[in-house]
Amino acid sequence: MSIFGLHYKLERSAIGFTLAVIVAASIGGLVEIAPLFTIDETVEPAPDMRVYTPLELAGRNIYIREGCYACHSQMIRTLRDEVERYGPYSLAVESKYDHPMLWGSKRTGPDLARVGSKYSDQWHVAHLINPRDVVVESKMPPYGWLMRNKLELNDLGLHLKAMRKVGVPYSDAQIANAVKDAIGQASPDSDEATGVSERYGEATNVRAFDGLPGTVTEMDAVVAYLQILGRLTDAAHKTPMKAE
Amino acid sequence: MSVGERDPYTGHMTTGHEWNGIKELNAPVPKAVLFFLAATFIFALGYWILMPAWPTGVAYTRGLLGIDQRMTVAESVAAATRDRAVWAQKVIDGDYAAVQADVALMRTVRQTGRTLFGDNCAVCHGQQGQGGKGYPAIAKAPWLWGGEPETVAETIRVGINAAHPDTRVSQMMAFGRDNILERPELLKVAAYVHSLSHKSDAPAATLKDGKAVFEANCVACHGDDAKGKRDVGAPDLTDNFWIYGSDLQGIYETIYRGRQGQMPGWENRLSSLERKILTLYLLDLRQTRN
Numbered sequence: 001m002s003i004f005g006l007h008y009k010l011e012r013s014a015i016g017f018t019l020a021v022i023v024a025a026s027i028g029g030l031v032e033i034a035p036l037f038t039i040d041e042t043v044e045p046a047p048d049m050r051v052y053t054p055l056e057l058a059g060r061n062i063y064i065r066e067g068c069y070a071c072h073s074q075m076i077r078t079l080r081d082e083v084e085r086y087g088p089y090s091l092a093v094e095s096k097y098d099h100p101m102l103w104g105s106k107r108t109g110p111d112l113a114r115v116g117s118k119y120s121d122q123w124h125v126a127h128l129i130n131p132r133d134v135v136v137e138s139k140m141p142p143y144g145w146l147m148r149n150k151l152e153l154n155d156l157g158l159h160l161k162a163m164r165k166v167g168v169p170y171s172d173a174q175i176a177n178a179v180k181d182a183i184g185q186a187s188p189d190s191d192e193a194t195g196v197s198e199r200y201g202e203a204t205n206v207r208a209f210d211g212l213p214g215t216v217t218e219m220d221a222v223v224a225y226l227q228i229l230g231r232l233t234d235a236a237h238k239t240p241m242k243a244e
Numbered sequence: 245m246s247v248g249e250r251d252p253y254t255g256h257m258t259t260g261h262e263w264n265g266i267k268e269l270n271a272p273v274p275k276a277v278l279f280f281l282a283a284t285f286i287f288a289l290g291y292w293i294l295m296p297a298w299p300t301g302v303a304y305t306r307g308l309l310g311i312d313q314r315m316t317v318a319e320s321v322a323a324a325t326r327d328r329a330v331w332a333q334k335v336i337d338g339d340y341a342a343v344q345a346d347v348a349l350m351r352t353v354r355q356t357g358r359t360l361f362g363d364n365c366a367v368c369h370g371q372q373g374q375g376g377k378g379y380p381a382i383a384k385a386p387w388l389w390g391g392e393p394e395t396v397a398e399t400i401r402v403g404i405n406a407a408h409p410d411t412r413v414s415q416m417m418a419f420g421r422d423n424i425l426e427r428p429e430l431l432k433v434a435a436y437v438h439s440l441s442h443k444s445d446a447p448a449a450t451l452k453d454g455k456a457v458f459e460a461n462c463v464a465c466h467g468d469d470a471k472g473k474r475d476v477g478a479p480d481l482t483d484n485f486w487i488y489g490s491d492l493q494g495i496y497e498t499i500y501r502g503r504q505g506q507m508p509g510w511e512n513r514l515s516s517l518e519r520k521i522l523t524l525y526l527l528d529l530r531q532t533r534n
Contacts, residue, residue, distance in 0.1 A: 135367050
């Protein structure tokens with residue numbers, strides 16, 4: 001067998017064999033890197049794509065902290081049953097500003113990619129405090145402390161700055177006003193609230209998510225985040241679902 | 245370099261290495277391994293040609309079969325819609341009474357409706373429509389906005405206190421928190437409202453005062469007879485169905501804090517067919533429950 005003959009010769013030459021090992025190992029790297037060459041084609045254009053507000057970003061961090069991703073995915077696959085249950089399948093652009101992405105692969109609970117504005121804030125609050133108060137069959141653990149914990153506000157600007165480092169287009173004004181915007185988003189009719197829609201767009205939810213205007217709790221942040229899931233862009237709803 | 249020699253017992257060559265008189269055979273790779281190796285190579289080659297595979301700088305090779313997962317799902321959704329059209333068209337075309345009268349059709353509606361209800365409505369209203377605190381027991385409780393099929397379908401479409409532009413709006417003011425009523429008045433009117441549906445042991449004078457407060461503040465929405473008004477979604481206070489608790493404490497809390505329950509509108513999430521199926525399912529559920 002000639003291929004084994006080649007190997008027989010190759011392993012007897014130190015330099016030749018080293019080069020061969022490098023070539024073989026770099027194939028593994030290439031397979032991971034090469035798909036990124038087509039990233040422009042993979043990530044669909046979505047001019048209406050919004051960034052997370054500081055409050056939503058804080059909620060996202062709490063979502064990660066509490067390990068929600070271990071039981072909830074955020075990725076609707078291109079399968080008929082998923083599309084019929086959850087809505088349009090997820091597009092790459094929808095996770096454009098997710099660092100890290102939270103697609104997940106395990107669904108003990110349902111997928112959350114399109115949960116934004118599906119249920120009321122009150123429902124989310126009641127459900128997070130004790131899931132079985134609203135869904136008798138639920139096996140989700142309670143997260144009552146979200147209501148008791150005040151949200152850590154001081155480092156929000158730094159979080160935004162870090163996100164900008166990895167490509168999220170936060171403006172200087174957004175970074176400078178991060179704390180104010182987080183308070184404003186959870187306190188409708190306050191002075192801070194007007195700046196939120198100015199900097200993040202009219203479509204931004206400005207509500208007392210936890211039902212208590214004035215205090216910014218971790219509950220505010222998590223509910224604000226859940227209510228924006230799947231709603232940063234309408235691109236997925238515009239993608240043609242018809243076969244050609 | 246050591247040179248191999250032929251092993252007299254097996255007929256294979258040796259590698260030429262020798263350790264304390266032990267020589268290593270250089271037996272060829274088994275045929276089966278070579279076969280599977282070759283088979284996987286050929287499979288990969290075919291896959292590259294037929295399926296999307298190689299990046300080419302700005303795009304990627306699409307493959308001869310032209311398979312695209314997004315097209316596949318679009319086709320299977322379209323196929324499912326075609327399969328359903330046999331009965332779905334009857335639901336779309338028929339008015340509610342006609343569909344309800346069609347026993348075979350209702351069997352399908354019930355089946356599909358249960359799934360839709362479970363995915364979208366059950367988290368608040370309960371799997372059996374039994375409701376919970378803050379969420380009406382829609383399988384049993386009297387309608388807040390009216391029980392005509394068209395009215396129910398409209399409520400599902402626009403929601404209550406929702407983001408939909410045509411949403412139904414129902415706000416109960418926070419009579420205590422917003423200092424509309426003083427605490428003694430709150431207590432009296434709570435006692436009066438409680439007495440409308442319960443055997444009350446409150447003094448007659450309290451109930452009389454409470455009634456006066458009620459007439460001054462509550463009748464605009466709940467009606468002179470306290471039986472509620474459907475055009476503003478104000479519930480009947482004389483029956484045994486309560487959204488936020490029927491005891492004195494619960495009633496007091498509702499009057500103190502006000503209520504503005506929210507139901508999302510479903511126009512953007514569910515098709516008109518799906519909303520019609522849900523309406524039919526819900527009406528059917530109530531019929532079997534009551």
